[in-house]
Amino acid sequence: MLVRAIMTPERHLTTLQPSQSLEEALEKINQLGYLSLPVVKNDRFIGYISSLYIYEKYIESGEETMSEFLRSNRIEDFVDTSVKPVVDSMYVEEAAKAFFESNMRFIPIVNHAGVFQGILTQKALFELITKVYGLEDDKIVIYAQEFVGMLKRITDVLERMDVNITNIAKYDTETLGVQEISLRITGADIHDVVRRLEEKGIKVREVVPAKKAQ
Structure with a gap:
């Protein structure tokens, strides 16, 4: 089975733009109850940003108020680009290995042209394993x-x-x-x-x- 069969498609996701403020990012993450959200620009996956990372960077910044820190900084300066996308024609078994290597809760999926297609979550993968086995x-x-x-x-x-x-x-x-x-x-x-x-x-x-x- 290919990952495209069990991924959450991009149209069902909430994504962020690099130009948005950290305030917008944190508000959206907290509103949805997630730990992080994908960052996308021009249909390309850039990385992800997490609430934990935002809080860590605020503490390191020495800013007096968090609200000012959030308003004055853009997502593009804090996005984590370490997670690499996989193509939607990858087999699920290969994607499972990628999960272990990345220690992420989701893996970004792109097509062969590099266009962002969606994400594969640990939950979707484990549900498939439960069903298949x-x-x-x-x-x-x-x-x-x-x-x-x-x-x-x-x-x-x-x-x-x-x-x-x-x-x-x-x-x-x-x-x-x-x-x-x-x-x-x-x-x-x-x-x-x-x-x-x-x-x-x-x-x-x-x-x-x-x-x-x-």
Whole structure:
């Protein structure tokens, strides 16, 4: 999946111009309840400005009143340009890596011409991961010495029960070659699934029922 599919488009965002005052920036940030906002000029992403950075710079300035500091300074002199945009044709997996490297709450998205398209937020990325990997579905964990053979035995049972597998993950326990097989499933009562598996000699080590919607 490409980042453009889950980004928040520019038309749904509040952005700031470099020529605006810090007073306007702080007012807008506080009004919306955000920590920072993108700064855009001529359809190009310039950077972002945060309320924390504004407060820090006010303290460093030595100005007697904050109101005067905010009115007399422009965003362009305080914008953080360290976060680099990614193209909208980037895969979501690559964008996830960019999040770890930037430690930002959002990543700016541009097209191949460099025109600002929107932002990808951590929330949007995590919601996608939750959906794709079935993190809200029932979970069972089984240990096995031999992954392929055990997986076939498990899927044979689940197929007969019309159970849907939403995710399968394998982890090396680093103990005597034992593999941990974690499955997310839907379509049947998890306790019935566990009972049927154990009737076939498959020991279920962990059971995590799906979280009920609030």
